[in-house]
Amino acid sequence: MEDLESWVALVADPESARFIGGVQPPYGAWRSLVAMAGSWSLMGYGMFSVIEKDSGVWIGRVGPWQPVGWPGPEVGWGIRRSAWGKGYAREAAAASLDWVFGALGWERVVHVIHPDNARSRALAGRLGSRKIGPARLPPPFAGEPAELWGQDAAEWTARRDL
Numbered sequence: 001m002e003d004l005e006s007w008v009a010l011v012a013d014p015e016s017a018r019f020i021g022g023v024q025p026p027y028g029a030w031r032s033l034v035a036m037a038g039s040w041s042l043m044g045y046g047m048f049s050v051i052e053k054d055s056g057v058w059i060g061r062v063g064p065w066q067p068v069g070w071p072g073p074e075v076g077w078g079i080r081r082s083a084w085g086k087g088y089a090r091e092a093a094a095a096s097l098d099w100v101f102g103a104l105g106w107e108r109v110v111h112v113i114h115p116d117n118a119r120s121r122a123l124a125g126r127l128g129s130r131k132i133g134p135a136r137l138p139p140p141f142a143g144e145p146a147e148l149w150g151q152d153a154a155e156w157t158a159r160r161d162l
């Protein structure tokens with residue numbers, strides 16, 4: 001629960017929240033945080049908290065989740081705007097890919113990305129993921145524009161071994 005205050009700040013910022021459900025009040029932030037903790041508890045995985053080593057501050061959440069009806073097992077990312085442009089998202093996403101392919105044994109991973117989310121598309125590309133096609137999302141997101149990006153375990157392992 002010590003992450004709640006920073007989680008509230010992440011989803012209160014219009015630019016950070018634009019593609020992750022829009023601006024939410026503290027109540028919405030609380031729901032998301034406990035849902036993520038619930039994913040760890042019930043599914044055995046969930047997104048990790050990303051803590052900046054120098055400051056000890058929670059700067060976001062990155063990692064696996066797969067909501068019901070989702071178009072695949074996802075590694076997703078959301079970082080506070082103050083920490084963008086430093087490579088933190090990439091570092092956390094790469095560690096997450098190592099973990100889902102290694103510890104969880106996933107064979108593939110997807111990223112659901114809004115076509116206008118240039119930073120997220122760029123990050124997916126830097127990780128070696130490619131655009132697979134349009135994403136089919138479950139209600140209440142059905143009909144919203146979304147791209148499906150991803151790669152499989154063999155592709156990630158080959159890149160890691162370079």
Ligand SMILES: CC(C)(COP(=O)(O)OP(=O)(O)OC[C@H]1O[C@@H](n2cnc3c(N)ncnc32)[C@H](O)[C@@H]1OP(=O)(O)O)[C@@H](O)C(=O)NCCC(=O)NCCS
Nearest residue numbers: 016019077078079084085086087088089090112113119120
């Ligand atoms: C999507 C998101 C995670 C991308 O974050 P990001 O900081 O751009 O991504 P990276 O960690 O890969 O950082 C890349 C940038 O860090 C820079 N950088 C600085 N030091 C670096 C280092 N040591 N290593 C790597 N990159 C570094 C890169 O040059 C690049 O800068 P640029 O964007 O100015 O070209 C972030 O914009 C975000 O959280 N958005 C809001 C939530 C959201 O939309 N989530 C996605 C839903 S699909």
